[in-house]
Amino acid sequence: MRSQRISPDPVLSFLALTPRPAERSRAVIAGITVLVGVAGLLLLPSDALRPGGAVWILLFSATTVPVAVAWFMTTRPRHFETAYVVYADVGVITVVAMYDSAFLSMPACAVLVLVSLFAAAFTDPRTLTLHVVFSCGALVVLAAVSVEQGTEIWLVLSRTLALMSMFATPFVIRMYVSYLRRQVEASQRDPLTGLLTRRGLYNRVTSQSQSVQSRSTALGVFVEIADFADAEQRFGRGSGREVLEEIAERLTTEAPADAVAARLSTSQFLCVLLVGPDGSADRAMRDLATGLESTPLRSAPVTVLTGSVVETVDPHADVGTTLHHLMTRAEATMQRRHATRASASADLRDRIAALIASGGPNIVFQPVCTTDTGAVVGYEALSRFPDGYGSPQTWFTDASTVGLRVDLELSAIHAAITASSVLPPGAFVAVNTSADTILSTDLAADLIGRGDRGRRWIVEVTEHDRIDDYDGMGVAVEMLRSAGVLISVDDVGTGYSGLRQLVELRPGVVKLDASLVRGIDTDPMRRAAAVSIVTFSREIGAVCIFEGVETAEELATAREVGADLVQGYLLGRPAPASELLVRDTPYPAP
Known part of the structure; x- marks a missing residue:
């Protein structure tokens, strides 16, 4: 583990600002406040004001200076932002009321739009809504007064609607800022x-x-x-x-x-x-x-x-x-x-070595049946390990980490050979092994020499198993074939090796993985994948087995797409050889 220096992200930091204004935001707001005061002072020389209006505008413009200074205070009173909105509304309406003509004063209400933008950024939705309602109400009053003063009604309505439409801006901005905040939050979260x-x-x-x-x-x-x-x-x-x-x-x-x-x-x-x-x-x-x-x-x-x-x-x-x-x-x-943690590996090795020394895992057998009649023609030998240490795959993976994978697999194969002696002599037996075991041991001698004479053996190589030496694997597989042992590629459709393993090993048996068989009767994609594998198997002269068949509908679909053999809980659960029904095998093994 190496620690990494984390640097700030200006964009994300800006978008993730808290409601309290940052320093630069304060400066902008203070500057706009002073500018509005200066704009009021520029009205003083004009003739548009009613008598006495200049005094009120002068007083209001003077208040903008201390208010602007207040924005730079380190600590400000509670609800200062809301009070600022009220102050701005009162000031703008005061200035508007000083115009001699209501129609001429209406454009000054655009300042209220600036206030609404501030309210959208720094206050709550309730304050923003009250401000907009107040501003629109003031526009309606000014419009009514303008008509009463003789301004053409169509001009008044046009200006009123144009100004009112501007008040939609803060709500749109607020929605967009909310969207940006959600995006920023999502970008800073692990999915x-x-x-x-x-x-x-x-x-x-x-x-x-x-x-x-x-x-x-x-x-x-x-x-x-x-x-x-x-x-x-x-x-x-x-x-x-x-x-x-x-x-x-x-x-x-x-x-x-x-x-x-x-x-x-x-x-x-x-x-x-x-x-x-x-x-x-x-x-x-x-x-x-x-x-x-x-x-x-x-x-x-x-x-x-x-x-x-x-x-x-x-x-x-x-x-x-x-x-x-x-x-x-x-x-x-x-x-x-x-x-x-170094000592943990030693404990793991001792546990696996002890199991091997005691004769290896227990063996159960799952029947493999013909698709059309359901007759049992063979069995797959499956390993069962002591409880508390994970699945069989966990045991083999742990054995690999401590260098005992081949020894554990050989002990399982030897146990399967011994346990299979009570099975019907015409039934084949399939055992699982890795490429390392095939490459490093004389597996054919073990199967033919230790097993029943006349028994047909199948060696299953899972598609999950990585094969680095295809040349050496090809030589080892040919030795197994010459001894009468069939090669099967297991879990087809779930591994990373794809078609290469099928092409290089030239298996006599191809087993479609249960994850593709499950739901094949209702899933067109699984059915299409199964059809392609069945077709491929026929082209290379291999027997195709569907494993994981658990429903009558899946079995019917296996028949329809052309599977040669099937296995799964529907046809028989794994059990010790002594508990399996001994049935004749009317069809020859593959």
Whole structure:
């Protein structure tokens, strides 16, 4: 893990401004206030004012100076922004009332539009609505007075409607700003976990630090899923996503209310809390770290490592520097934690070696039947392991990590050979193995020498299994064929090797994965994929088996598309050989 310096994003920072105006915003508002006062002073030499109006305008223009100065105060009275809207409304209406002609004074109401823009940005929707209603009401009164003073009604209506339409602007801007805020919020959130990203963490902590009036302390809990890549390989990507979502949920629900949680990378998280000098939340953050490590996750048995760090926060310093220091110090803690995990591999190796020494996993057999009559023509040997350590795939993956994959697979094959002795002699038996086992052992000698004479054996190579040496694999496969062993490619349609594995291995059996068979009777896409694989199998002279058939409708569709053989819970569940019904096999094995 390497900490990364986080720098501010000017665009996102601007769009994520709090309702309190920033320094430059204050300067703009103060400047506009003074300009409106100057505009009022420019009316004094004109003849458009009624008697005594110059005095009122002079008084109002003079008030703009102290109001503008008030915008630069560090602390302002509560509801200052709302009071400013009321002050502006009263001032503008006062100036408008000083015109001798109501029709000539109507354009001055455009200043009220500026006020509405301010209200949209810095006050609540209620204040904005009241201001617009007041402004429109004032325009209606001016329009009525203008008609009474003899102005043509059509001119009055035209000017009134034009001015009123301008008041739609703040509402449109408010909706657009709301949209931008949602976009910014979404861009700063991790789409999977809902936690903040690095950028979101920076902006949120920056916002919080601005409200801190004195030096404070940042408490950080760094969380890392130490074996996340292994967990995805062992349990699948779906489980990996569940792990991340569960970590995010616990950070959200168990951390203090003011804490900020973020996902920094694929398997790293950071939870930050700013506290005062009393450090009252220190215990809560440390409890969070302890709970994350000690409480097992529901999703998968992964290793969660945490590191608690403390950093002094200067409100006048760059927040990115503080976060960088937090992550750098957490890195040192994580390095120490990783060192303690080395002993875990030794325990894993001892557990798998003990199972191999005891004779390997238990073996069950699942029937493989003809599609048209349902007659049992063979069985697939499946491994069953002690509870509490994951699925069979987990065991084989763990064995691979400690260098015992081939030994564990051989022990499973030997156990299958022994257990299959009570099965009908005409039924074939399929065993699963990896490319490494085929390349590094004399598998044909084991199957033919140890098994029943006359038994037909099938070696299944999963499409998930990576084959790096296709030349060597081709030689090993030919040796199996010459000994009478059939080659099967399992899980077709779900692996990454695609057609190359089928072409290179030239299998005698092709097995369509259960994920494509499930729902094949209602899904045109699955049906089309199945038809293409059946056609391919026929072209190369291979038998096509559909596995995972669980409903009568799926079985009927398998017949329709031309599957040769089927297996699944509908036709027989895996069971020990002694519990299977011994049935004749009226059709020859493939």
